[in-house]
Amino acid sequence: MKLMNKLLGAIVVSLTCSVAMAAGSSYPLDKAPPKLNDQAALQNGAKIFVNHCLNCHSAKSLRYNKLRDIGLTDQQIKESLLFTGEKVGDMMTIAMTVQDGARWFGAAPPDLSVIARAKSINAGPPGGDYIYTYMRTFYRDTTNATGWNNLAFPNAGMPHVLWDQQGPRELTSTLIHQVPKDGKMVWEKLTKQYDAQGYWTAKAETLDNYSGPGGETHTFKALDPKKAAQYDKDMGDLAAFMTWMAEPVQLERKKIGVWVLIFLGLFFVVAWRLNATYWKHVR
Template sequence: MIKKLLGALVLMFAVSGPAMSAAAGYPWDRAPERITDLAALQNGAKLFVNYCLNCHSANAMRYNKLVDLGLTEKEIEENLLFTGNKVGDKMTVALNPKDAKLWLGVAPPDLSVMARAKAANLGQPGTDYIYTYLRTFYRDVTRPLGWNNLVFPNAAMPNVFWQQSGPSELTTVTVHPVEKDGQVQWFKTTTLVDADGFTSVVSDEPLADYKGQASVEQTLKYLDPAKQAEFDNNMADLAAFLGWMAEPDQQFRKQLGTWVLLFLALFFVIAWRLNKTYWKHVK
Protein backbone atom coordinates (compact mmCIF):
# COMPACT_ATOMS: atom_id res chain seq x y z
CA MET A 1 0.00 0.00 0.00
CA ILE A 2 2.80 2.43 0.93
CA LYS A 3 4.64 1.68 -2.31
CA LYS A 4 1.45 2.29 -4.32
CA LEU A 5 0.87 5.58 -2.49
CA LEU A 6 4.44 6.74 -3.11
CA GLY A 7 4.13 5.77 -6.75
CA ALA A 8 0.90 7.75 -7.08
CA LEU A 9 2.54 10.82 -5.50
CA VAL A 10 5.53 10.59 -7.83
CA LEU A 11 3.21 10.28 -10.82
CA MET A 12 1.12 13.24 -9.65
CA PHE A 13 4.14 15.54 -9.33
CA ALA A 14 5.58 14.30 -12.62
CA VAL A 15 2.36 15.15 -14.42
CA SER A 16 1.49 18.35 -12.60
CA GLY A 17 5.03 19.77 -12.48
CA PRO A 18 5.17 21.15 -16.04
CA ALA A 19 1.61 22.45 -15.79
CA MET A 20 2.38 24.21 -12.52
CA SER A 21 5.52 25.73 -14.02
CA ALA A 22 3.63 26.96 -17.06
CA ALA A 23 0.92 28.47 -14.90
CA ALA A 24 3.45 30.16 -12.65
CA GLY A 25 4.35 32.73 -15.30
CA TYR A 26 7.46 34.85 -15.00
CA PRO A 27 9.72 33.52 -12.20
CA TRP A 28 9.96 35.62 -9.04
CA ASP A 29 13.30 36.86 -7.78
CA ARG A 30 14.12 36.29 -4.13
CA ALA A 31 13.64 39.51 -2.19
CA PRO A 32 16.35 40.33 0.39
CA GLU A 33 15.21 39.51 3.93
CA ARG A 34 14.89 42.88 5.68
CA ILE A 35 11.85 42.42 7.91
CA THR A 36 13.98 43.20 11.00
CA ASP A 37 16.03 46.00 9.41
CA LEU A 38 14.44 49.18 10.79
CA ALA A 39 16.45 51.49 8.50
CA ALA A 40 15.27 49.53 5.43
CA LEU A 41 11.66 49.53 6.66
CA GLN A 42 11.79 53.28 7.30
CA ASN A 43 13.07 53.85 3.76
CA GLY A 44 10.34 51.55 2.46
CA ALA A 45 7.72 53.57 4.35
CA LYS A 46 9.08 56.79 2.79
CA LEU A 47 8.93 55.28 -0.69
CA PHE A 48 5.42 53.96 -0.08
CA VAL A 49 4.09 57.34 1.06
CA ASN A 50 5.79 59.26 -1.76
CA TYR A 51 5.14 56.92 -4.69
CA CYS A 52 2.37 54.43 -3.84
CA LEU A 53 -0.02 56.27 -1.54
CA ASN A 54 -0.99 58.68 -4.30
CA CYS A 55 -3.20 55.99 -5.88
CA HIS A 56 -3.11 52.98 -3.56
CA SER A 57 -4.64 53.11 -0.09
CA ALA A 58 -3.65 51.09 2.98
CA ASN A 59 -6.86 51.30 4.95
CA ALA A 60 -5.83 48.66 7.49
CA MET A 61 -2.79 50.70 8.57
CA ARG A 62 -2.63 53.90 10.62
CA TYR A 63 0.28 56.32 10.45
CA ASN A 64 0.97 56.06 14.18
CA LYS A 65 1.69 52.33 13.80
CA LEU A 66 4.94 53.38 12.12
CA VAL A 67 6.35 54.15 15.57
CA ASP A 68 7.07 50.40 15.68
CA LEU A 69 9.70 51.09 13.01
CA GLY A 70 11.62 53.42 15.32
CA LEU A 71 9.96 56.66 14.18
CA THR A 72 8.48 59.22 16.55
CA GLU A 73 5.04 60.72 15.96
CA LYS A 74 6.70 64.06 15.28
CA GLU A 75 8.95 62.50 12.61
CA ILE A 76 5.91 60.83 11.04
CA GLU A 77 3.99 64.11 11.02
CA GLU A 78 6.87 66.12 9.54
CA ASN A 79 8.09 63.61 6.96
CA LEU A 80 5.21 61.32 6.01
CA LEU A 81 2.06 63.44 6.28
CA PHE A 82 1.44 65.78 3.36
CA THR A 83 -2.34 66.07 3.04
CA GLY A 84 -3.39 67.42 6.42
CA ASN A 85 -4.03 63.98 7.90
CA LYS A 86 -3.42 63.33 11.58
CA VAL A 87 -0.96 60.82 12.94
CA GLY A 88 -3.77 58.57 14.11
CA ASP A 89 -5.54 58.51 10.74
CA LYS A 90 -5.64 55.59 8.34
CA MET A 91 -3.51 55.61 5.19
CA THR A 92 -6.25 56.61 2.76
CA VAL A 93 -6.15 58.34 -0.63
CA ALA A 94 -8.27 61.11 -2.09
CA LEU A 95 -8.45 59.38 -5.48
CA ASN A 96 -12.05 58.52 -6.28
CA PRO A 97 -12.41 54.85 -7.37
CA LYS A 98 -14.75 55.85 -10.22
CA ASP A 99 -12.24 58.39 -11.52
CA ALA A 100 -9.43 55.86 -11.17
CA LYS A 101 -11.35 53.29 -13.19
CA LEU A 102 -12.07 55.91 -15.86
CA TRP A 103 -8.43 57.06 -16.09
CA LEU A 104 -6.60 53.76 -15.55
CA GLY A 105 -9.19 51.19 -16.55
CA VAL A 106 -9.33 49.72 -13.04
CA ALA A 107 -9.33 51.10 -9.51
CA PRO A 108 -5.92 50.64 -7.80
CA PRO A 109 -6.20 47.96 -5.09
CA ASP A 110 -5.66 48.56 -1.40
CA LEU A 111 -2.13 47.46 -0.43
CA SER A 112 -2.65 46.77 3.29
CA VAL A 113 -2.25 42.99 2.96
CA MET A 114 -1.02 42.73 -0.62
CA ALA A 115 2.15 40.91 0.43
CA ARG A 116 0.06 38.17 2.06
CA ALA A 117 -2.44 38.05 -0.80
CA LYS A 118 0.33 37.50 -3.36
CA ALA A 119 2.08 34.72 -1.45
CA ALA A 120 2.47 31.62 -3.64
CA ASN A 121 0.63 28.41 -2.82
CA LEU A 122 3.95 26.58 -2.49
CA GLY A 123 5.23 28.95 0.16
CA GLN A 124 7.14 31.68 -1.71
CA PRO A 125 6.41 34.94 0.11
CA GLY A 126 4.45 37.75 -1.50
CA THR A 127 7.38 40.10 -0.97
CA ASP A 128 9.17 38.15 -3.73
CA TYR A 129 6.27 38.90 -6.08
CA ILE A 130 6.28 42.61 -5.20
CA TYR A 131 10.07 42.86 -5.47
CA THR A 132 10.05 41.23 -8.93
CA TYR A 133 6.97 43.11 -10.14
CA LEU A 134 8.42 46.52 -9.32
CA ARG A 135 11.65 45.68 -11.16
CA THR A 136 10.15 44.27 -14.39
CA PHE A 137 8.46 47.27 -15.98
CA TYR A 138 9.45 48.12 -19.53
CA ARG A 139 8.42 50.64 -22.16
CA ASP A 140 5.66 49.51 -24.51
CA VAL A 141 4.14 51.99 -26.99
CA THR A 142 1.18 49.66 -27.59
CA ARG A 143 -0.11 50.16 -24.03
CA PRO A 144 -2.36 53.14 -23.12
CA LEU A 145 0.09 54.50 -20.53
CA GLY A 146 3.22 53.40 -22.40
CA TRP A 147 4.29 50.70 -19.91
CA ASN A 148 4.05 46.94 -19.56
CA ASN A 149 5.21 44.41 -16.99
CA LEU A 150 6.68 40.91 -17.15
CA VAL A 151 5.14 39.62 -13.93
CA PHE A 152 1.71 41.16 -14.58
CA PRO A 153 1.33 41.51 -18.39
CA ASN A 154 -0.83 44.43 -19.52
CA ALA A 155 -0.96 45.89 -16.02
CA ALA A 156 -2.86 49.17 -15.79
CA MET A 157 -0.25 50.63 -13.45
CA PRO A 158 2.43 52.87 -14.99
CA ASN A 159 6.06 52.63 -13.89
CA VAL A 160 6.19 55.30 -11.18
CA PHE A 161 9.87 54.51 -10.52
CA TRP A 162 11.06 55.03 -14.10
CA GLN A 163 13.38 57.88 -13.14
CA GLN A 164 15.07 55.74 -10.49
CA SER A 165 15.45 52.63 -12.63
CA GLY A 166 16.67 54.29 -15.82
CA PRO A 167 16.06 52.95 -19.35
CA SER A 168 15.81 49.24 -20.09
CA GLU A 169 15.56 46.81 -23.02
CA LEU A 170 13.54 43.61 -23.20
CA THR A 171 14.82 40.67 -25.24
CA THR A 172 12.39 37.83 -25.95
CA VAL A 173 13.54 34.52 -27.45
CA THR A 174 10.65 32.38 -28.71
CA VAL A 175 10.89 28.83 -30.02
CA HIS A 176 7.68 28.09 -31.93
CA PRO A 177 6.32 25.86 -34.72
CA VAL A 178 5.09 27.15 -38.09
CA GLU A 179 2.96 24.90 -40.32
CA LYS A 180 3.49 25.27 -44.05
CA ASP A 181 2.33 22.94 -46.83
CA GLY A 182 1.34 20.31 -44.31
CA GLN A 183 4.78 20.28 -42.65
CA VAL A 184 5.82 21.76 -39.33
CA GLN A 185 9.00 23.82 -39.21
CA TRP A 186 10.40 25.11 -35.91
CA PHE A 187 11.80 28.62 -35.64
CA LYS A 188 13.77 30.54 -33.05
CA THR A 189 12.69 34.18 -33.08
CA THR A 190 14.44 36.93 -31.12
CA THR A 191 12.66 40.25 -30.62
CA LEU A 192 13.82 43.40 -28.88
CA VAL A 193 11.73 46.06 -27.15
CA ASP A 194 14.02 49.07 -27.01
CA ALA A 195 14.20 51.79 -24.38
CA ASP A 196 11.53 53.80 -26.21
CA GLY A 197 9.07 50.89 -26.26
CA PHE A 198 9.31 49.93 -29.95
CA THR A 199 9.49 46.25 -30.91
CA SER A 200 11.75 44.90 -33.62
CA VAL A 201 12.68 41.40 -34.79
CA VAL A 202 16.40 40.79 -34.29
CA SER A 203 16.52 37.34 -35.86
CA ASP A 204 14.24 34.56 -37.12
CA GLU A 205 16.17 31.32 -37.56
CA PRO A 206 14.82 27.90 -38.62
CA LEU A 207 15.73 25.00 -36.35
CA ALA A 208 16.55 21.82 -38.25
CA ASP A 209 15.53 18.50 -36.65
CA TYR A 210 14.23 20.22 -33.51
CA LYS A 211 12.54 17.75 -31.14
CA GLY A 212 11.84 19.98 -28.17
CA GLN A 213 8.83 22.02 -27.12
CA ALA A 214 7.67 25.58 -27.63
CA SER A 215 9.25 28.00 -25.18
CA VAL A 216 9.52 31.69 -24.36
CA GLU A 217 12.50 33.27 -22.56
CA GLN A 218 12.45 36.94 -21.60
CA THR A 219 15.39 38.98 -20.34
CA LEU A 220 15.08 42.55 -19.08
CA LYS A 221 18.34 44.51 -19.13
CA TYR A 222 18.80 47.88 -17.44
CA LEU A 223 21.07 50.14 -19.42
CA ASP A 224 22.43 52.06 -16.42
CA PRO A 225 24.02 49.55 -13.99
CA ALA A 226 24.88 52.26 -11.46
CA LYS A 227 21.25 53.32 -11.22
CA GLN A 228 20.05 49.73 -11.12
CA ALA A 229 21.97 48.91 -7.93
CA GLU A 230 20.34 51.76 -6.02
CA PHE A 231 16.96 51.01 -7.60
CA ASP A 232 17.10 47.33 -6.62
CA ASN A 233 17.98 48.33 -3.07
CA ASN A 234 15.03 50.72 -2.84
CA MET A 235 12.62 48.14 -4.24
CA ALA A 236 13.88 45.62 -1.69
CA ASP A 237 13.15 48.15 1.08
CA LEU A 238 9.69 48.87 -0.32
CA ALA A 239 8.86 45.16 -0.62
CA ALA A 240 10.04 44.63 2.96
CA PHE A 241 7.80 47.45 4.18
CA LEU A 242 4.78 46.01 2.38
CA GLY A 243 5.60 42.64 3.94
CA TRP A 244 5.77 44.26 7.38
CA MET A 245 2.56 46.22 6.80
CA ALA A 246 0.68 43.04 5.87
CA GLU A 247 1.41 41.72 9.37
CA PRO A 248 3.14 44.25 11.64
CA ASP A 249 3.33 41.87 14.60
CA GLN A 250 4.74 38.90 12.72
CA GLN A 251 8.07 39.00 14.55
CA PHE A 252 6.29 38.92 17.91
CA ARG A 253 4.14 36.04 16.65
CA LYS A 254 7.24 34.06 15.67
CA GLN A 255 8.97 34.74 19.01
CA LEU A 256 5.86 33.83 20.96
CA GLY A 257 5.44 30.65 18.91
CA THR A 258 9.01 29.60 19.76
CA TRP A 259 8.40 30.06 23.49
CA VAL A 260 5.10 28.18 23.29
CA LEU A 261 6.77 25.23 21.55
CA LEU A 262 9.54 25.20 24.17
CA PHE A 263 6.93 25.24 26.95
CA LEU A 264 4.99 22.39 25.33
CA ALA A 265 8.20 20.36 24.96
CA LEU A 266 9.05 20.89 28.64
CA PHE A 267 5.48 20.15 29.69
CA PHE A 268 5.56 16.92 27.65
CA VAL A 269 8.67 15.74 29.51
CA ILE A 270 7.11 16.56 32.89
CA ALA A 271 3.80 14.89 32.00
CA TRP A 272 5.62 11.82 30.70
CA ARG A 273 7.65 11.48 33.92
CA LEU A 274 4.54 12.00 36.08
CA ASN A 275 2.67 9.38 34.11
CA LYS A 276 5.55 6.92 34.49
CA THR A 277 5.77 7.58 38.26
CA TYR A 278 1.99 7.24 38.72
CA TRP A 279 1.77 3.86 36.97
CA LYS A 280 5.06 2.33 38.11
CA HIS A 281 3.40 0.09 40.75
CA VAL A 282 0.58 -1.00 38.45
CA LYS A 283 1.16 -4.15 36.44
Protein backbone atom coordinates (compact mmCIF):
# COMPACT_ATOMS: atom_id res chain seq x y z
CA MET A 1 0.00 0.00 0.00
CA LYS A 2 2.84 2.39 0.88
CA LEU A 3 4.54 1.58 -2.42
CA MET A 4 1.33 2.33 -4.31
CA ASN A 5 0.95 5.68 -2.52
CA LYS A 6 4.53 6.60 -3.41
CA LEU A 7 3.94 5.72 -7.06
CA LEU A 8 0.74 7.77 -7.18
CA GLY A 9 2.55 10.69 -5.54
CA ALA A 10 5.35 10.49 -8.08
CA ILE A 11 2.84 10.48 -10.93
CA VAL A 12 1.04 13.55 -9.56
CA VAL A 13 4.34 15.44 -9.14
CA SER A 14 5.39 14.45 -12.66
CA LEU A 15 2.13 15.67 -14.19
CA THR A 16 2.27 18.91 -12.21
CA CYS A 17 5.81 19.61 -13.39
CA SER A 18 4.80 18.80 -16.96
CA VAL A 19 2.07 21.43 -16.87
CA ALA A 20 4.48 24.05 -15.54
CA MET A 21 7.14 23.19 -18.13
CA ALA A 22 4.63 23.31 -20.97
CA ALA A 23 3.43 26.75 -20.01
CA GLY A 24 6.93 28.21 -19.61
CA SER A 25 5.67 30.65 -16.94
CA SER A 26 2.81 31.12 -14.49
CA TYR A 27 0.81 33.06 -17.07
CA PRO A 28 -2.43 31.16 -17.95
CA LEU A 29 -2.57 29.95 -21.53
CA ASP A 30 -5.41 30.90 -23.86
CA LYS A 31 -7.15 28.11 -25.74
CA ALA A 32 -6.16 28.11 -29.41
CA PRO A 33 -9.06 27.85 -31.87
CA PRO A 34 -9.53 24.26 -33.14
CA LYS A 35 -8.51 24.59 -36.78
CA LEU A 36 -6.63 21.36 -37.58
CA ASN A 37 -9.42 20.30 -39.94
CA ASP A 38 -9.62 23.71 -41.63
CA GLN A 39 -7.38 23.62 -44.71
CA ALA A 40 -7.83 27.33 -45.43
CA ALA A 41 -6.60 28.14 -41.91
CA LEU A 42 -3.63 25.76 -42.24
CA GLN A 43 -2.68 27.29 -45.60
CA ASN A 44 -2.82 30.80 -44.13
CA GLY A 45 -0.73 29.59 -41.20
CA ALA A 46 1.82 28.14 -43.62
CA LYS A 47 2.03 31.49 -45.45
CA ILE A 48 2.58 33.37 -42.18
CA PHE A 49 5.18 30.84 -41.03
CA VAL A 50 7.21 30.94 -44.26
CA ASN A 51 7.03 34.72 -44.62
CA HIS A 52 7.75 35.70 -41.03
CA CYS A 53 9.19 32.76 -39.05
CA LEU A 54 11.34 30.99 -41.63
CA ASN A 55 13.79 33.88 -41.76
CA CYS A 56 15.45 33.14 -38.40
CA HIS A 57 13.88 29.78 -37.48
CA SER A 58 14.19 26.62 -39.56
CA ALA A 59 11.83 23.64 -39.80
CA LYS A 60 14.26 20.98 -40.92
CA SER A 61 11.92 18.05 -40.29
CA LEU A 62 9.44 19.18 -42.93
CA ARG A 63 9.73 19.30 -46.71
CA TYR A 64 7.83 21.89 -48.73
CA ASN A 65 6.07 19.17 -50.71
CA LYS A 66 4.46 17.89 -47.50
CA LEU A 67 2.24 20.96 -47.73
CA ARG A 68 0.29 19.03 -50.37
CA ASP A 69 -1.42 17.38 -47.39
CA ILE A 70 -3.08 20.69 -46.48
CA GLY A 71 -4.39 21.24 -50.01
CA LEU A 72 -1.56 23.15 -51.72
CA THR A 73 -0.35 22.17 -55.18
CA ASP A 74 3.30 22.16 -56.24
CA GLN A 75 2.61 25.22 -58.37
CA GLN A 76 1.08 27.12 -55.46
CA ILE A 77 4.04 26.19 -53.26
CA LYS A 78 6.49 27.45 -55.90
CA GLU A 79 4.65 30.71 -56.49
CA SER A 80 3.75 31.60 -52.91
CA LEU A 81 6.31 29.96 -50.60
CA LEU A 82 9.62 29.57 -52.45
CA PHE A 83 11.63 32.76 -52.89
CA THR A 84 15.35 31.95 -53.04
CA GLY A 85 15.68 29.09 -55.49
CA GLU A 86 14.52 26.22 -53.27
CA LYS A 87 12.88 23.18 -54.79
CA VAL A 88 9.52 21.75 -53.76
CA GLY A 89 11.22 18.66 -52.36
CA ASP A 90 13.69 20.62 -50.19
CA MET A 91 13.63 20.81 -46.42
CA MET A 92 12.52 24.05 -44.76
CA THR A 93 16.00 25.29 -43.93
CA ILE A 94 17.46 28.79 -43.61
CA ALA A 95 20.74 30.37 -44.69
CA MET A 96 21.74 31.40 -41.16
CA THR A 97 24.02 28.91 -39.43
CA VAL A 98 23.85 27.98 -35.75
CA GLN A 99 27.18 29.74 -35.20
CA ASP A 100 25.95 32.94 -36.84
CA GLY A 101 22.72 32.84 -34.84
CA ALA A 102 24.60 32.44 -31.56
CA ARG A 103 26.95 35.32 -32.46
CA TRP A 104 24.22 37.69 -33.62
CA PHE A 105 21.48 36.95 -31.07
CA GLY A 106 23.37 35.46 -28.13
CA ALA A 107 21.69 32.09 -28.75
CA ALA A 108 20.76 30.41 -32.01
CA PRO A 109 17.01 30.63 -32.78
CA PRO A 110 15.60 27.11 -32.29
CA ASP A 111 14.27 24.88 -35.05
CA LEU A 112 10.46 24.99 -34.93
CA SER A 113 9.64 21.65 -36.58
CA VAL A 114 8.29 20.05 -33.42
CA ILE A 115 8.02 23.03 -31.07
CA ALA A 116 4.27 22.43 -30.64
CA ARG A 117 4.97 18.92 -29.34
CA ALA A 118 7.87 20.11 -27.20
CA LYS A 119 5.57 22.58 -25.47
CA SER A 120 2.95 19.92 -24.64
CA ILE A 121 5.03 17.42 -22.67
CA ASN A 122 3.03 14.54 -21.16
CA ALA A 123 -0.03 15.97 -19.41
CA GLY A 124 0.73 19.61 -20.19
CA PRO A 125 -1.59 21.87 -22.18
CA PRO A 126 -1.48 21.58 -25.99
CA GLY A 127 1.56 23.20 -27.59
CA GLY A 128 -0.75 25.13 -29.89
CA ASP A 129 -2.15 26.94 -26.83
CA TYR A 130 1.35 28.03 -25.85
CA ILE A 131 2.15 29.31 -29.37
CA TYR A 132 -1.21 31.09 -29.60
CA THR A 133 -0.72 32.77 -26.21
CA TYR A 134 2.94 33.60 -26.74
CA MET A 135 2.34 35.34 -30.07
CA ARG A 136 -0.50 37.42 -28.56
CA THR A 137 1.15 38.59 -25.32
CA PHE A 138 4.00 40.76 -26.59
CA TYR A 139 4.09 44.32 -25.29
CA ARG A 140 6.39 47.29 -25.67
CA ASP A 141 8.98 47.57 -22.89
CA THR A 142 11.75 50.16 -23.17
CA THR A 143 13.67 48.53 -20.31
CA ASN A 144 14.46 45.48 -22.46
CA ALA A 145 17.26 45.42 -25.03
CA THR A 146 14.86 44.34 -27.79
CA GLY A 147 12.28 46.94 -26.83
CA TRP A 148 9.74 44.16 -26.22
CA ASN A 149 8.66 41.77 -23.49
CA ASN A 150 6.25 38.87 -23.29
CA LEU A 151 3.85 37.64 -20.61
CA ALA A 152 4.02 33.95 -21.56
CA PHE A 153 7.83 34.02 -21.86
CA PRO A 154 9.19 36.93 -19.77
CA ASN A 155 12.36 38.55 -21.09
CA ALA A 156 12.29 36.51 -24.29
CA GLY A 157 15.18 37.25 -26.64
CA MET A 158 12.83 37.37 -29.62
CA PRO A 159 11.30 40.76 -30.49
CA HIS A 160 7.72 41.09 -31.70
CA VAL A 161 8.31 40.57 -35.42
CA LEU A 162 4.59 40.88 -36.22
CA TRP A 163 3.98 44.09 -34.28
CA ASP A 164 2.85 45.98 -37.38
CA GLN A 165 0.16 43.37 -38.12
CA GLN A 166 -1.15 43.50 -34.55
CA GLY A 167 -1.18 47.26 -34.19
CA PRO A 168 -0.36 49.38 -31.10
CA ARG A 169 -1.55 48.21 -27.68
CA GLU A 170 -1.38 49.28 -24.06
CA LEU A 171 -0.90 46.91 -21.13
CA THR A 172 -2.18 47.30 -17.58
CA SER A 173 -0.79 44.89 -14.97
CA THR A 174 -2.36 44.79 -11.53
CA LEU A 175 -0.65 43.04 -8.60
CA ILE A 176 -2.41 42.57 -5.26
CA HIS A 177 0.02 41.42 -2.58
CA GLN A 178 1.00 41.90 1.03
CA VAL A 179 3.81 44.26 2.02
CA PRO A 180 5.25 45.28 5.41
CA LYS A 181 4.10 48.65 6.74
CA ASP A 182 4.43 50.11 10.25
CA GLY A 183 5.51 46.73 11.63
CA LYS A 184 2.64 44.75 10.13
CA MET A 185 1.63 43.19 6.83
CA VAL A 186 -0.95 45.09 4.76
CA TRP A 187 -2.52 44.49 1.38
CA GLU A 188 -1.30 46.65 -1.46
CA LYS A 189 -2.55 47.11 -5.02
CA LEU A 190 0.22 47.90 -7.48
CA THR A 191 -0.91 49.03 -10.94
CA LYS A 192 1.66 49.25 -13.71
CA GLN A 193 0.73 50.66 -17.11
CA TYR A 194 2.76 50.34 -20.32
CA ASP A 195 1.84 52.72 -23.12
CA ALA A 196 2.07 51.92 -26.83
CA GLN A 197 5.70 53.13 -26.92
CA GLY A 198 6.78 50.91 -24.01
CA TYR A 199 7.10 53.58 -21.31
CA TRP A 200 5.51 52.67 -18.00
CA THR A 201 4.06 54.31 -14.94
CA ALA A 202 3.28 52.67 -11.60
CA LYS A 203 0.82 53.46 -8.84
CA ALA A 204 0.58 51.77 -5.42
CA GLU A 205 -2.35 52.04 -3.03
CA THR A 206 -3.07 50.37 0.30
CA LEU A 207 -6.22 48.26 0.46
CA ASP A 208 -7.92 48.70 3.83
CA ASN A 209 -9.99 45.79 5.17
CA TYR A 210 -9.17 43.70 2.11
CA SER A 211 -9.88 39.98 2.50
CA GLY A 212 -9.76 38.69 -1.07
CA PRO A 213 -7.04 36.66 -2.77
CA GLY A 214 -3.74 38.03 -3.98
CA GLY A 215 -2.40 37.64 -7.47
CA GLU A 216 -1.59 39.40 -10.70
CA THR A 217 -3.82 40.19 -13.67
CA HIS A 218 -2.99 41.64 -17.08
CA THR A 219 -5.25 43.53 -19.46
CA PHE A 220 -4.43 44.61 -23.02
CA LYS A 221 -6.12 47.54 -24.72
CA ALA A 222 -5.88 47.51 -28.52
CA LEU A 223 -5.69 50.98 -30.04
CA ASP A 224 -6.76 49.50 -33.39
CA PRO A 225 -9.37 46.83 -32.46
CA LYS A 226 -10.04 45.74 -36.06
CA LYS A 227 -6.36 45.14 -36.74
CA ALA A 228 -5.93 43.32 -33.43
CA ALA A 229 -8.91 41.04 -34.15
CA GLN A 230 -7.46 40.06 -37.54
CA TYR A 231 -4.10 39.42 -35.90
CA ASP A 232 -5.70 37.10 -33.32
CA LYS A 233 -7.34 35.15 -36.16
CA ASP A 234 -4.02 34.86 -38.00
CA MET A 235 -2.26 33.66 -34.85
CA GLY A 236 -4.91 30.97 -34.50
CA ASP A 237 -4.05 29.88 -38.04
CA LEU A 238 -0.32 29.95 -37.28
CA ALA A 239 -0.76 27.90 -34.10
CA ALA A 240 -2.84 25.35 -36.03
CA PHE A 241 -0.22 25.06 -38.77
CA MET A 242 2.64 24.64 -36.30
CA THR A 243 0.61 22.00 -34.43
CA TRP A 244 0.03 20.18 -37.74
CA MET A 245 3.70 20.60 -38.72
CA ALA A 246 4.85 18.93 -35.48
CA GLU A 247 2.95 15.78 -36.49
CA PRO A 248 1.55 15.90 -40.05
CA VAL A 249 0.03 12.42 -39.77
CA GLN A 250 -1.96 13.15 -36.63
CA LEU A 251 -5.30 13.60 -38.41
CA GLU A 252 -4.86 10.31 -40.26
CA ARG A 253 -3.72 8.65 -37.04
CA LYS A 254 -6.86 9.77 -35.24
CA LYS A 255 -9.08 8.51 -38.08
CA ILE A 256 -7.36 5.13 -38.01
CA GLY A 257 -7.70 5.07 -34.21
CA VAL A 258 -11.47 5.51 -34.46
CA TRP A 259 -11.77 2.59 -36.89
CA VAL A 260 -9.53 0.44 -34.68
CA LEU A 261 -11.76 1.12 -31.67
CA ILE A 262 -14.87 0.29 -33.72
CA PHE A 263 -13.25 -2.98 -34.87
CA LEU A 264 -12.24 -3.90 -31.32
CA GLY A 265 -15.78 -3.18 -30.12
CA LEU A 266 -17.32 -5.42 -32.79
CA PHE A 267 -14.70 -8.11 -32.17
CA PHE A 268 -15.48 -8.02 -28.45
CA VAL A 269 -19.18 -8.64 -29.14
CA VAL A 270 -18.39 -11.55 -31.49
CA ALA A 271 -15.86 -13.05 -29.04
CA TRP A 272 -18.30 -12.68 -26.16
CA ARG A 273 -21.08 -14.49 -28.03
CA LEU A 274 -18.69 -17.23 -29.22
CA ASN A 275 -17.50 -17.74 -25.65
CA ALA A 276 -21.11 -18.01 -24.41
CA THR A 277 -21.96 -20.54 -27.14
CA TYR A 278 -18.82 -22.62 -26.47
CA TRP A 279 -19.42 -22.93 -22.72
CA LYS A 280 -23.21 -23.30 -22.92
CA HIS A 281 -23.16 -27.14 -23.03
CA VAL A 282 -20.25 -27.50 -20.64
CA ARG A 283 -22.19 -25.82 -17.86
